[in-house]
Amino acid sequence: MRLILLGPPGAGKGTQAKVLSQEYKIRHISTGDMLREAVAEGTQLGLKAKPYMTKGALVPDDIIIDITLERLKKDNLANGFILDGFPRTIEQAKRLSAAFKKTNLLIDAVLYFKTSEQISLKRLTGRRVCEACGANFHIKNIPPKKEGVCDKCGNRLVQRDDDKVDTILKRLKVYEAETALLIDYYKKEGLLEEVSGDLDVYELFENLKVLFAAKKL
Ligand code: AP5
Numbered sequence: 001m002r003l004i005l006l007g008p009p010g011a012g013k014g015t016q017a018k019v020l021s022q023e024y025k026i027r028h029i030s031t032g033d034m035l036r037e038a039v040a041e042g043t044q045l046g047l048k049a050k051p052y053m054t055k056g057a058l059v060p061d062d063i064i065i066d067i068t069l070e071r072l073k074k075d076n077l078a079n080g081f082i083l084d085g086f087p088r089t090i091e092q093a094k095r096l097s098a099a100f101k102k103t104n105l106l107i108d109a110v111l112y113f114k115t116s117e118q119i120s121l122k123r124l125t126g127r128r129v130c131e132a133c134g135a136n137f138h139i140k141n142i143p144p145k146k147e148g149v150c151d152k153c154g155n156r157l158v159q160r161d162d163d164k165v166d167t168i169l170k171r172l173k174v175y176e177a178e179t180a181l182l183i184d185y186y187k188k189e190g191l192l193e194e195v196s197g198d199l200d201v202y203e204l205f206e207n208l209k210v211l212f213a214a215k216k217l
Pocket of ligand 1: 010053086087126
């Protein structure tokens with residue numbers, strides 16, 4: 001199964017990608033995670049990307065595209081993958097299509113998680129992530145067993161730097177201006193499948209399973 005996840009910040013792309021990658025044993029590739037790792041390690045990429053990420057802007061195409069395509073080349077994608085957070089601009093989508101054409105990889109579907117701004121805001125302001133293993137929680141929707149402590153590894157849960165209200169609002173604006181254009185782009189390619197990102201995690205997962213069965217994926 002070869003999927004691209006599209007949707008605003010807080011649509012639940014990362015959460016659903018983890019569930020899907022476990023269920024279907026396929027790779028989950030997140031450019032957001034890749035960039036946060038680079039920032040934490042202080043690499044050249046991290047140093048270049050950090051100022052954009054902190055203010056809620058997209059990392060410019062000339063920084064992100066080649067690095068992501070290189071990474072995809074190294075990954076074994078033959079058994080399927082979920083791309084989460086890439087592409088995010090028309091230019092990224094065009095470059096990705098060209099790279100896949102070269103290697104004869106076809107995308108099965110672009111899952112668009114249509115999500116209301118109110119839901120995105122509530123989810124992002126309540127999101128907490130483990131500073132050690134990156135596991136994702138929500139103070140109300142998906143709370144850890146013990147407040148502030150990761151269920152998986154016992155380390156501290158923290159708020160992401162870009163999950164402050166002002167930065168979230170900026171990210172939502174950037175999404176509308178730059179990334180939402182991909183909805184029409186992939187509709188024209190005949191790949192877009194719209195699902196409701198407002199549903200809870202399990203309900204959305206069940207809906208996706210029905211969709212995959214209908215598409216014989
Ligand atoms: P990235 O990490 O990709 O951020 P994003 O797209 O803004 O997505 P989020 O992680 O905020 O939301 P999500 O949809 O994954 O939601 P999640 O599942 O976590 O990118 C960060 C930054 O990196 C960007 O701003 C940009 O600067 C840069 N960047 C990355 N890729 C780039 C690219 N291609 N080009 C340029 N720049 C790039 O869920 C959110 C919360 O809700 C969690 O607390 C979760 O527990 C909860 N939740 C999830 N699903 C549900 C549900 N169904 N019901 C109830 N609660 C739920």
